[in-house]
Amino acid sequence: MSHPIHESPRAPRALLPVLAVALFCLPPAAWAQDASLKDEVKNRLGRVEQSLDDWDVPGAKRELAEVEQLIPSDLEPLKFYQGRVAFEEGRYVDAATLLEGANIEDRPGSYLRLAKDTRDIVKNHLRAESEHFIFLYPKGKEEVLVPYALETLEAIHRAMAEDLGWTPPGGKTRVEVVNNARELSRVSTLKEKEIKTTGTIAICKFNKLIVTSPKAVAQGYDWQDTLAHEYIHLVISQMSRNTVPIWLHEGMAKFLESRWRGKAGMAMTPSTLALLGKRVKADTLVPFEKMHPSIAMLPTAEDAATAFAEVFYAIDYVHQTKGSAGLRAIIHELKAGQKDRKAVEAAMGMPFALFEKSWLAHIKKQPFPPELLPREDRVVLKEDTKGKGQDEKKGREISFGEFDNVEEVPARKFAHLGELLRERNRVKAAAEEYAKAHKLVGDKYESVSNKYALALLELKRLDEAESVLRGSLRVYPGSPTTNVHLGRILLHRKDYPKAKTAYLEALASDPFDPEIHLALTRIHSSLGESALATRARLATSQLTNLKPEDVDRAAQIFLKEEGELSEMNVPAAGGAGEPKQAPPPPPAPDAGR
Numbered sequence: 001m002s003h004p005i006h007e008s009p010r011a012p013r014a015l016l017p018v019l020a021v022a023l024f025c026l027p028p029a030a031w032a033q034d035a036s037l038k039d040e041v042k043n044r045l046g047r048v049e050q051s052l053d054d055w056d057v058p059g060a061k062r063e064l065a066e067v068e069q070l071i072p073s074d075l076e077p078l079k080f081y082q083g084r085v086a087f088e089e090g091r092y093v094d095a096a097t098l099l100e101g102a103n104i105e106d107r108p109g110s111y112l113r114l115a116k117d118t119r120d121i122v123k124n125h126l127r128a129e130s131e132h133f134i135f136l137y138p139k140g141k142e143e144v145l146v147p148y149a150l151e152t153l154e155a156i157h158r159a160m161a162e163d164l165g166w167t168p169p170g171g172k173t174r175v176e177v178v179n180n181a182r183e184l185s186r187v188s189t190l191k192e193k194e195i196k197t198t199g200t201i202a203i204c205k206f207n208k209l210i211v212t213s214p215k216a217v218a219q220g221y222d223w224q225d226t227l228a229h230e231y232i233h234l235v236i237s238q239m240s241r242n243t244v245p246i247w248l249h250e251g252m253a254k255f256l257e258s259r260w261r262g263k264a265g266m267a268m269t270p271s272t273l274a275l276l277g278k279r280v281k282a283d284t285l286v287p288f289e290k291m292h293p294s295i296a297m298l299p300t301a302e303d304a305a306t307a308f309a310e311v312f313y314a315i316d317y318v319h320q321t322k323g324s325a326g327l328r329a330i331i332h333e334l335k336a337g338q339k340d341r342k343a344v345e346a347a348m349g350m351p352f353a354l355f356e357k358s359w360l361a362h363i364k365k366q367p368f369p370p371e372l373l374p375r376e377d378r379v380v381l382k383e384d385t386k387g388k389g390q391d392e393k394k395g396r397e398i399s400f401g402e403f404d405n406v407e408e409v410p411a412r413k414f415a416h417l418g419e420l421l422r423e424r425n426r427v428k429a430a431a432e433e434y435a436k437a438h439k440l441v442g443d444k445y446e447s448v449s450n451k452y453a454l455a456l457l458e459l460k461r462l463d464e465a466e467s468v469l470r471g472s473l474r475v476y477p478g479s480p481t482t483n484v485h486l487g488r489i490l491l492h493r494k495d496y497p498k499a500k501t502a503y504l505e506a507l508a509s510d511p512f513d514p515e516i517h518l519a520l521t522r523i524h525s526s527l528g529e530s531a532l533a534t535r536a537r538l539a540t541s542q543l544t545n546l547k548p549e550d551v552d553r554a555a556q557i558f559l560k561e562e563g564e565l566s567e568m569n570v571p572a573a574g575g576a577g578e579p580k581q582a583p584p585p586p587p588a589p590d591a592g593r
Contacts, residue, residue, distance in 0.1 A: 041070055048081045054241035055234075057088045057207050058170035076102045087111060088207040090134075090174045092119035109189055114206075117186040122176055129172065132157050137177040141512050142213055144539040148511065149175070149227060152260050156228040159259035163324045164331070166239040173234065174208040175227065180216040194297060198304045202226045204233035220480055220510035225267060229257040236331065243334040247288040248344075250295055251311030252327060255319065265316055268309065270369050270475050275302065276309040277368030285310055288340075310363070317355075317362040322347065369475070402447045411440040415448050422455055431455035443471040446479055453485055457565040462489050480510035488565050491519055491558075496526045514543040522555040 044067045051060035064081055071078060083098030095115040104112040125136040126143070130150040137145060153175065161167050178184050185192040187210055188203050201221055202211040209230040214220045232253040236244050244252075258266035279285055286298065286307040298304045318326045326347050333343035341352040348355055401419065406412040418433030434452035443449060449472035456465035469486045476482060483506035490499035500523045507516045517539040524533035540551045 037070065041067060044070075045077060045081060048085075052081075052084055052088065055207065055237040056241065057085065060088075061085050061170075074101075080104065083115065084111060087115050087118075090208065092116075092122070095119075114187065114189075118176075121178060121183050121187060125176070130154055132167075132172055133175055134172045135175045135177075138179055138213065141215065141543060142177055144511055144517070144542055145177070145214075145223070147535050148224065148507065152224045152227050153231060156231050156257075156260040160232060160235045160256070163256065163259065163264070164235055164239060164328055166235050168234060168238055173231070176208060176210050177213050178210060179213055181212065184210065184212055190294075198295070198298065198301050202230050204230040204237070207234075209234065214509075214511055220512075222478055222509050223511065224260070224508045225257050228260040229253045232256050240331045240335045243337075244331060245288075245292060245334075245340045246294060247291045247307075247311045247314070248330065248334075248340060250291070250308060251315035254308055254312045255315040264319065268312055269477065272305055272309050273366060274369040275305055276313075276363065276366070279306045280363060280368075313363045313366070314359050317359050318344075318348065320362075403445075406437075406441065406445050406448065408441055411437040411445075411448065414440070415451065418455065419451060422451070427455055427458045431459060431461075438468065443475045446472055446476045446482065450481055450485060453482075457485070457488070460565075462492070462565075465489060478505060478509050480506040480513065480516075484513065484515060487516075487519055491523065492565060494526075496523050499523055500527070512543060514540055517543065518551065518555055518558055521551060522558055525552075525555070 044063055048060045048063045048067065051057070051063060060081075064085055067078065067081075079098045080102035083095045083102060083104075086092075086098055087095035092115050096112065096119055099112040099115055100106075104110055106112050106116070122136055124139060126139055128135045128137070128146045128150065131154065133150060133153045135146060135149055135153075137143070153173075157167065176187070178187060181192055181195045184190070184200070184203070185195055188205055190200060190203065194200065201217070202209065204210075209227065211223065211226055211230065214223050230253075233249060236249055236252055254267055256264050258264060284306075286303055288311075291298070291307050291311070295304050295307050298307060315327070318330070322329070329347035330343050333346045334340065338346065344355055345352050350358075401416070403412050403415045403419070406415060414433045414437035418430040418437065420430075421427075421433060422430035431452070434448065434455050437448050438452045441448060449468050453465040453468045453472075456462075456468065466486065466489050469482050469489075472482050473479065473486070483502045487499050487502035487506065490496075490502055499519070503516050503519050503523065506513065507520075510516070517536045520536035521533055521540055524530075524536055537548050537551045537555075540546065540554075541548055544551075546554065
């Protein structure tokens, strides 16, 4: 599964310090002559500003409370900073009112516009809480995300307390889910074009995490890793008082994002590694300084993916050499005022030039895949796929459908013929054609591997199908389609622990596929995990409109009949897209993937 691009750029500096000073030149008569008081207020407001820029909202709030005791409550500079604090705390109605009272210009990118747009987007959101997080999400299918999201967030919270020694002060961390790229642009300072160009799917900004719903993405995305990634940005920003440059920020977040589910350093995909190998060979790596102020602002998605891979291995090298202590040392040096190169030198005990040389040698030791994988390692927004392909196929005699990306012409033709034969229920002949295509391209194309595996499943050649699917997962780890097909085999064999792993891997990218939750209902029940079974049952019900007792019945007949391994009895199967209208129980058979 491709990994989205995340950003945690610095919050824009306040637009009012000069205006604030000008206003204080005309204070009320009661304190007009008290120059020392004006200086104190000016300095304190400066500290409020600095605390906000340092991601220290509790500190800004404490400083502002002191200022409120010194000056009249109707002064515009006071209202401005009160509005800023309200915005950072998620009190958007208060923020908009206060910022309007401060006469802030209502224009794109201003705090007033951000407060109004965020207020309007989240005003009808539902709310769920855990010990350390508040999760706000749109009404609808996003409700199935809640338990998994909070579980992921609490896990990464524990991991970062252990690895970096930091937990956010000042109450629970807010996490807001938006519907699409347009909303993400409105609640951040990124332009919609930048979001689409780079595949940005989430940001950490304004003292919170903002993530796009998986429903906005054509094939889903690794949304649980994304939540962890953005939380790490929050920790680093707060811990360092926002002094960590973007290349170190992104490197640490990317390297540590897998800690919620295990070890650090597990987030690098083969396709990104292949891209990095190509750029190393061509000597076209992205310099660290060009990653500032934001990787999302690099000119191409390939540049952004290359930059992520570079910084991932920079931090991987630090961690292999100095462990988590090395990462903490870099952050502490930066917080103390050191520049990035000096901070790395102090933490690593070597000149930066030697660090760069050693890092590059570390990259060159990586096991680059022998062939460059054909897809871009970035999310594709659903709205960007509308109408795509029709113009491209004009004038072509044959459309190869989902095999269009297969570059090797003979393999593409074999796969296409296999698909035609399978549609005519000539499964054995279809499997032979898919086998020819697979022999030519191996695990290079997810579409070829999965269609071949489906034909093998229909023929009950389960061991062969499993081998094909596991080979594909080595190249496309986390693929929801491949994991679901593998899960079917394992569930058919009643290998419940391994089936659970496969379906949870699929859920981590595509949480809106009813089959995943239906299968997990059966798996958790079989393993005696009653609480988890209840969670999966509720999610299935939410996605299919089945009653809970009907979900249990559907789960029990799931994969019971012969020939069901590639044609599933799943109501309202829809994956990351909008589900079909659920039929009344008992569930009617639906086509396989």
